[in-house]
Amino acid sequence: MLIRCAFFRGRAKPGCEDQFTRYVRERLVPLWTRFPGAEEVRVLRQEEADVAEPRFEMVLQVRYPSREAIETALASDVRYESREVTKGLLELYEGDIFHTVFRADDHALPTD
Template structure:
């Protein structure tokens, strides 16, 4: 299992929070959920942290079965569309965005 994350390190511009959230939910989530091979899409918004740096305005986490699935999605037409629609999001954001792929283990919770 693999999870590819987009880390939005920084902050949403003052007064743009609602527009940022609306753009993510109305315009981008419908595209991200169409990535071929995606098993799960999560949009994480930082509520609190035990450190002041980094400040993460958002993390997009998409789960995949294989690295080949990630490669196919990154090469897909929906990715190109997503990148174009994301330009508006970047106008509302002060910071940087970087991507990381994690290998992910899943563990059942104890029944006790």
């Protein structure tokens, strides 16, 4: 399986934290969950870290079964729609955004 992540390295603008959260939940999550081929969508919000920098306001994690599924999602109308809607989020955010694709292997926990 492959996981494509969008790292929001930075923070919500001061005083915009709640608005940032609502915007993601109400405007973007409904689009991200419609990406074709997506098997799971997670929105990670940094609670704490053992280093001061980098700070990640959010990480979007979308799981796909294959590279072809990622390519289909990236070419989809809903992805382009989400990019337009993300422009509104950027008004509430200071930092940068970058994407990474990870190969993921699941490992069962011991049952003892």
